[in-house]
Amino acid sequence: MSRRIEFTANYTRPAAEIHRTLTDEGFWRNRVEQGADKGLTLARLTAGEGTIDVALAQDIDKAALPGVVSKILKGELSITRGEVWGPLTDGKAEGTFSTTATGIPINASGTATLVDTAEGxxxxxxxxxxxxxxxxxxxxxxxxxxxxxxILAKDQEVVEEWITANS
Incomplete structure (x- = not known):
């Protein structure tokens, strides 16, 4: 059995600015730098012209987990979160996400779509x-x-902050 994820982020900026940020190596390297004190590392980063394949990994302290999770954990828990973004074409970009873990059989995956709207x-x-x-x-x-x-809600904030600081 699985559980459905549905999330929508509305930006006041056009898709081109959001996409440029999401496919910017500097944006992802900054994310890792900001989370380094929490064990965040860059597991993979391949960028092309308006595309990216990136994965961030993080070891999780067993003491910080809910009891129901820590009881079944086999060894250490490491989470790897990946995103792949294709090019922006006619105000639309498509991507995928994935999350896997060691120590517990967690898999999450799906799609992401970024589109221009009248408001951004x-x-x-x-x-x-x-x-x-x-x-x-x-x-x-x-x-x-x-x-x-x-994490997705926090990502929205981080993208907006990056654009403001780097425009």
């Missing part, structure tokens, strides 16, 4: 979270879904 642009993310743990997988899926939605 909208980023829509849709996907699924699956935790393959008998009996309590659904509970953990709920926790992971909440975390992913929180």
């Amino acid at each position: 642009s909208t980023l829509t993310v849709e996907g699924d979270v699956e935790v393959s743990v008998r009996l309590i997988g659904g509970t953990i899926e709920g926790l992971v879904t909440e975390q992913i939605l929180g």
Whole structure:
């Protein structure tokens, strides 16, 4: 069984500015630098003309996890979050996201679409979270879904801050 993720971010800036940020190596390297004290590292980064394939990895302290998760954790927990963005064409860009973990069988994946709107642009993310743990997988899926939605909301803030600081 899996749990659905749906998230929408509305920006006051056009899709071209948001896309330029999301495909900027400097943006992602800055994200890693800002999160280095929390163990964030760059696992992969391949950028092309208006495209990117990036993954960030982070080791999670077992003591910071909810009890239901730490009890079933096998070894250390490391989360890797990836994004792939294609080019912006006619005010629209498409991408994918993925999240995997070591220590617990967590997989999340889906699609992202960035489009121009009359007010600026909208980023829509849709996907699924699956935790393959008998009996309590659904509970953990709920926790992971909440975390992913929180990260997506934070991402919106970080993108806007980056554009303001670098325009």
